Amino acid sequence: MAKLYVTRRDGTQVELDGTTDGRSIMEVLRDQDIDVEAVCGGCCSCATCHVFVDDAWLTQLPERGDDETELVESTEHFHGDHSRLSCQIPFSDDLDGLKLTVAPEE
Numbered sequence: 001m002a003k004l005y006v007t008r009r010d011g012t013q014v015e016l017d018g019t020t021d022g023r024s025i026m027e028v029l030r031d032q033d034i035d036v037e038a039v040c041g042g043c044c045s046c047a048t049c050h051v052f053v054d055d056a057w058l059t060q061l062p063e064r065g066d067d068e069t070e071l072v073e074s075t076e077h078f079h080g081d082h083s084r085l086s087c088q089i090p091f092s093d094d095l096d097g098l099k100l101t102v103a104p105e106e
């Protein structure tokens with residue numbers, strides 16, 4: 001188990017326990033009913049799992065792939081390096097304490 005600190009769309013902050021068994025951050029959020037719709041189920045084609053990653057964690061995440069970059073840059077609320085699709089980030093023990101904010105609904 002590792003911790004995830006999330007600011008929800010309504011501004012409230014929650015602390016989540018997430019298993020690090022290969023699931024993505026999107027799956028951790030979705031399984032605990034935290035705002036992400038994840039319409040495409042994690043196939044990198046909907047952007048409804050868009051999150052903003054806290055400054056301190058930007059360099060500790062795997063780099064965005066080309067598909068993720070193209071999709072996230074097309075969103076209304078794109079926020080530079082902070083914008084990530086949570087379905088493309090495996091949750092691991094290395095990310096224990098990760099802080100993120102769920103992006104506004106498109």
Ligand code: FES
Binds near residue numbers: 042043048050088
């Ligand atoms: S769940 Fe669709 S892009 Fe992440």
